Amino acid sequence: MKSKISLLTFAGAAVAGAPALAADLNVTVEIPRLSVAEYHKPYVSIWIENPADASAAGTLAVWYDADNKEDHGAKWLKDMRQWWRKAGREMSFPADGISGATRAPGPQKLVFAGSKGALKALKPGQYNLVVEAAREVGGHEAVRVPFSWGKPGKPATAKGSAELGAVTVSVK
Amino acid sequence: MTFKKRLLAVAAVSVALALPMSASAHRGWLLPAFTTLSGDNAWVTVDAAISNELFYPDHRAMRPDGIQVLGPDGAADKIQNASTGQYRSTFDVQLTKPGTYKIFTASNSIMASWTENGEVKRFRGSADDFAKQVPAGAVDLKTIKMASRNETFVTRDKPSTGALAPTGKGLELVPVTNPTDVVATEAATFKFVLDGKPAADLEVTFIPGGARWRATPGEIKVKTGADGAVKFTLPEAGMYWVNAMVRSGETGRGPGGPGMGGPGGAPGGPGGAPGAPGGAPQAPATPLAGNGVSASYTAVIEAQRP
Numbered sequence A: 001m002k003s004k005i006s007l008l009t010f011a012g013a014a015v016a017g018a019p020a021l022a023a024d025l026n027v028t029v030e031i032p033r034l035s036v037a038e039y040h041k042p043y044v045s046i047w048i049e050n051p052a053d054a055s056a057a058g059t060l061a062v063w064y065d066a067d068n069k070e071d072h073g074a075k076w077l078k079d080m081r082q083w084w085r086k087a088g089r090e091m092s093f094p095a096d097g098i099s100g101a102t103r104a105p106g107p108q109k110l111v112f113a114g115s116k117g118a119l120k121a122l123k124p125g126q127y128n129l130v131v132e133a134a135r136e137v138g139g140h141e142a143v144r145v146p147f148s149w150g151k152p153g154k155p156a157t158a159k160g161s162a163e164l165g166a167v168t169v170s171v172k
Numbered sequence B: 001m002t003f004k005k006r007l008l009a010v011a012a013v014s015v016a017l018a019l020p021m022s023a024s025a026h027r028g029w030l031l032p033a034f035t036t037l038s039g040d041n042a043w044v045t046v047d048a049a050i051s052n053e054l055f056y057p058d059h060r061a062m063r064p065d066g067i068q069v070l071g072p073d074g075a076a077d078k079i080q081n082a083s084t085g086q087y088r089s090t091f092d093v094q095l096t097k098p099g100t101y102k103i104f105t106a107s108n109s110i111m112a113s114w115t116e117n118g119e120v121k122r123f124r125g126s127a128d129d130f131a132k133q134v135p136a137g138a139v140d141l142k143t144i145k146m147a148s149r150n151e152t153f154v155t156r157d158k159p160s161t162g163a164l165a166p167t168g169k170g171l172e173l174v175p176v177t178n179p180t181d182v183v184a185t186e187a188a189t190f191k192f193v194l195d196g197k198p199a200a201d202l203e204v205t206f207i208p209g210g211a212r213w214r215a216t217p218g219e220i221k222v223k224t225g226a227d228g229a230v231k232f233t234l235p236e237a238g239m240y241w242v243n244a245m246v247r248s249g250e251t252g253r254g255p256g257g258p259g260m261g262g263p264g265g266a267p268g269g270p271g272g273a274p275g276a277p278g279g280a281p282q283a284p285a286t287p288l289a290g291n292g293v294s295a296s297y298t299a300v301i302e303a304q305r306p
Helices: A001-017 A071-079 A081-086 B002-017 B128-134
Strands: A025-030 A042-051 A058-062 A106-112 A124-133 A140-149 A156-159 A166-171 B026-031 B041-050 B068-070 B080-084 B089-095 B099-116 B119-125 B138-154 B171-175 B188-192 B204-208 B220-223 B228-232 B236-247 B292-303
Touching: A025 A042, A025 A124, A042 A071, A042 A081, A058 A081, A058 A106, A058 B292, A071 A081, A081 A124, A124 A166, A140 A156, B026 B099, B026 B138, B026 B236, B026 B292, B041 B138, B089 B099, B089 B138, B099 B128, B119 B128, B138 B171, B171 B236, B204 B228, B220 B228, B228 B236
Parallel strands: B138 B292
Antiparallel strands: A025 A106, A025 A166, A042 A058, A042 A124, A124 A140, A156 A166, B026 B041, B041 B089, B068 B099, B080 B089, B099 B119, B099 B138, B171 B188, B188 B228, B204 B220, B204 B236, B236 B292
């Protein structure tokens, strides 16, 4: 009994202080090259979802046009509608360590450090990584990839059909 | 020039016709271009009309004069850039603060009849004027109380409820689910109150817009429980016209009643500027058949795409 308690205490300390369990989340997002008359790079939010109730457990990245003359791009943040409703509207922008510029077509390799931001406080367990894209005069799509946080795991992939290509997630 | 003037005259006439209590199939609505907005410089444009088909302006413009705005803190805000065309008015609301705005018309009025020196007197106007113009202890006093409200909601950033507090007059929506947070295929709950008390067993109708491209109206009817709450799930994303009505006793208007919610809430309604000032005798006046209450509630909400 006693040893169990101390183990739990130790685990708790490790989560809070991060290092012992702090794997990183490796994500590759493919932004598809689209042959359309008017192309704008998509706004993209990358966030963590609790699969049980579809609530947001943290936002990792938001790519938008903060230099846009119309309200610093904030006007269109709501178009990433699921993220906006579950997380975005609670935040203020630009958000440190989260805001970023929109990205060009091609695979975007990202590493989210387990010791920082939303991952730092994320309890071990099953989650979805959600990549949600909204493109000006284009469409909207959200791709979900399940991952297990707390221990290294094999990469998992899901593929979008229009606004997003393959999204690959691995905990390393 | 002359032609222009004539056009204006025509427009004025049709505006005058856009009075409350027009035929019952006509639905009043305030239709915002967006219900969810983000950023510090958010504006929303709104159409205001009374139409048959939802949401196509095909009948009358709703006059912008009586359209009110409550900001997220519950304080009065304003409409801007209002203009009225043949079939609709348009205006803008600037969302200077984060939270939920309510854009609405509301009217509360009383119709009354009584006997004074053997003569039947009639009154129609606001509750304030009623108190002033109808003598206390009037003989044979009969009253018909009418309340009508027509609303829509727009949220910038995070939703709030400061603008949504019920006034305790007439039929009102109390959010359980914020009206800008309704998502197609997901259950949502609204509560209705009549004069501040739960409106039990109230039939609430949801009619989707886009009527022109559907063979059937697609209306959804649900009923409130004892607590005035109703849980509903809208099947498709889009704008919906929400309507509920309570009537008891006399309506004073025979069949058809006070219209399908919307027009009653149109500006220039009984609460604002009664056409015939209260107390002005309408000879020969006939007494009301009895007492009555009628209250209608109308709103336009969006079911967001999941």
